[in-house]
Amino acid sequence: MKTEVTRVVAAVVQRGKRYLCMQRGRSQYSYLSEHWEFPGGKVEEGESDHEALVREIKEEMDWDVFVGRKIGEVTHDYPDFKVSITAYLCKGGDEDYKLLEHIDDKWLPLDQLKSLNWAEADRVLIERFLSEKE
Numbered sequence: 744m745k746t747e748v749t750r751v752v753a754a755v756v757q758r759g760k761r762y763l764c765m766q767r768g769r770s771q772y773s774y775l776s777e778h779w780e781f782p783g784g785k786v787e788e789g790e791s792d793h794e795a796l797v798r799e800i801k802e803e804m805d806w807d808v809f810v811g812r813k814i815g816e817v818t819h820d821y822p823d824f825k826v827s828i829t830a831y832l833c834k835g836g837d838e839d840y841k842l843l844e845h846i847d848d849k850w851l852p853l854d855q856l857k858s859l860n861w862a863e864a865d866r867v868l869i870e871r872f873l874s875e876k877e
């Protein structure tokens with residue numbers, strides 16, 4: 744039984760009317776492999792959401808972000824594990840990030856977000872918290 748929930752934080756980075764979307768590389772799980780997500784990752788023991796977001800984005804993009812308000816939280820059951828993702832609205836200090844783990848990035852306006860092949864949990868997040876804003 745997969746009862747354990749992995750706590751994940753995600754940064755919805757806004758620049759003007761566009762949002763940063765990142766494409767994951769290939770992975771063992773077909774439902775995540777090369778799918779789109781918001782930058783972030785797993786919260787470690789003893790870490791706050793804020794600390795985890797700043798650390799993850801530094802690690803995977805060598806980038807500093809300002810973490811703003813909480814947008815929302817979704818829990819999703821993937822076939823092999825369960826995640827609880829808390830998303831925060833963020834701003835980048837500059838645009839000088841690197842793709843150290845991702846294979847592509849796009850800055851898209853809200854009405855184009857759904858055109859990407861998102862990880863399923865993000866699809867719910869976008870539907871629930873981002874779509875109705877415009």
Ligand SMILES: Nc1nc2c([nH]c(=O)n2[C@H]2C[C@H](O)[C@@H](COP(=O)(O)OP(=O)(O)OP(=O)(O)O)O2)c(=O)[nH]1
Pocket residue numbers: 751752753775779780781782783784785826828862863864865
């Ligand atoms: N960063 C991030 N992860 C997401 C999103 N949506 C989503 O389902 N996830 C999932 C994918 C991963 O299973 C988990 C995030 O952990 P991670 O990025 O640290 O995971 P990983 O599996 O690549 O890394 P790891 O076990 O090697 O540390 O949450 C999202 O928008 N951003």
